[in-house]
Amino acid sequence: MSPRARISDVARLAGVAPSTVSAVLNDVHGARVKESTRDRVRRAADELGYAPNALARGLRTRRSGTLALISDVIATTPYAGQLIQGAQDAAWEAGHVLMVVNTGGDAAIERRAMAVLRQQQVGGVLWATMSHRVVPAPVPPNGTPLVLLDARDEAGAVPSVVPDEEAGARAAVAELASHGHRRIGFVLDRNDSPASEGRTAGYRDALAERGLPVEDALVARAQSDSTGGEAAAGVLLDRPDPPTAIFAFTDQMAVGVYRAAAARGLRIPADLSVVGFDDLAVLAQELRPGLSSVALPHYAMGETAAATLLRLVEDPAAEVPALQRVPTRIVRRASVGPAPRA
Template identity: 35%
Template structure:
């Protein structure tokens, strides 16, 4: 490899998720992995020459400040843990520690939580939310350098770092179009959430850019769980003109989608192409392995820390909101059809029958 290996490179070689690599290499307490999984991760890291930053490259002075990383949730999904690891590794490279605090209940914590950190040698705050959403920042975040992670202030008084959900939705849909699919459905997340809204917007933009009409019948609203993917797929298959591809707005709904397609005797991707979103660990073990997009929370954590260092150094950020690209991971659930649109029509006829 000509460039410096990343944690994602280690995850790909070891055949595990980026979260697993982070937890194994950090020796995080309370995690349960088999000896075989741990060995695969360490072997992949060794082969690639990947080295996890565990301490500053030079001794940090006694007055070095710390970053307070405050999140509204850590255990429900791996995303915030990944964001914290990205922030921690980036900060450690500069000799700065990161302290983690969890705000229970999903609401913005009381100002006293922030004020407690301000009594010590604080460099600044990173405040993150498990769901991409608007927040109302409390007063302490305006008193020291602060960055919002996976959330934003509508007035843009504070800089924020978010996943590129709109571009990700567009990339997923365009990948299906390049595969020759012409009737593409989407099983989306819950209505009203930012991620659902933006992934649907990206889907619609891709259709419009390729002169394909938007059909409301091909939109199913779910709840991010496998059952929603199963139920949505069954409804699509009952249509007079069923789709020839399904974009699932997260990988868990793709699990349910796979099950419904297999019950119907349909092959993936020959009869129905499927693409997911998030790159959960299960995606690579589905059969066929699921083509999906990475939810880049590790990179978001790194970017938030870089922004915070700029603010602490009195450098004005070039952008008050950064969108981090969701990388497309090609696996086996989408293929290019040799006969183009004709193949798509034939697959649709088979499904209808």
């Protein structure tokens, strides 16, 4: 291994004083350094693999240059990669490192994590959950800035970043309605949560806006997995007047809709159209036909939450939105077709 580059090495390569290197790489406010010189210093630092000593800088400024992302089980779910990547990219762009702690929902580990973060002088904490829900507000160490990610606190007192559930459901219904479907069913999680409430509201609003029937009989609730989706879809498809399209609360429930359709000799999309929610590539792309699905904006959510947290790190009194809803988008595949004739 080559010896670690020092600030004097960067200064020598860039042809400037070490103090200039320090001012540029530490973004010293008010430092009068030409942009051409700044570029030369950054190129020299990149060439030598030099980075400012975050610990030493933290001792001077009482800031560690580190943010933390604490989650219950998100780091072990298919959603985690993009969520963490978005937060990490925003942190890195601002000169911070992101530390990820997965607690597995264990309260003892959560307490231990907070104690460690206190010792590390972490500048801010992102608290993330596996799915959009209401949580008791965690207490970060020493009043450290806190932002909730894919969650809201009971009192609404902590800044939160969540997906726009209602808009996503409206987009799903709009996709089905645009293909001529008039009776659109909804297989829904049996548990109440911000996600189920938001998607239900979006589903009902989209139907009402188009003058389509809004019937409780077109909504079936079950466990939010493929088994539950199959059972709920079966209830809808066995009606005397079954829907010609089904919106599924999750892609996993959509897998069950496919099974229920196949068991009844129905072809997708010739006899039944389906739209899911989540856009889990491992499911949506592998189903035959491919599943159209509303994609959750995991990267943008992580990026937005980290940017909000960084504002609070720089200025604890900064005004930030109490709740930010990040737009979703629909990913079209082959599971939606024209409504079949009666």
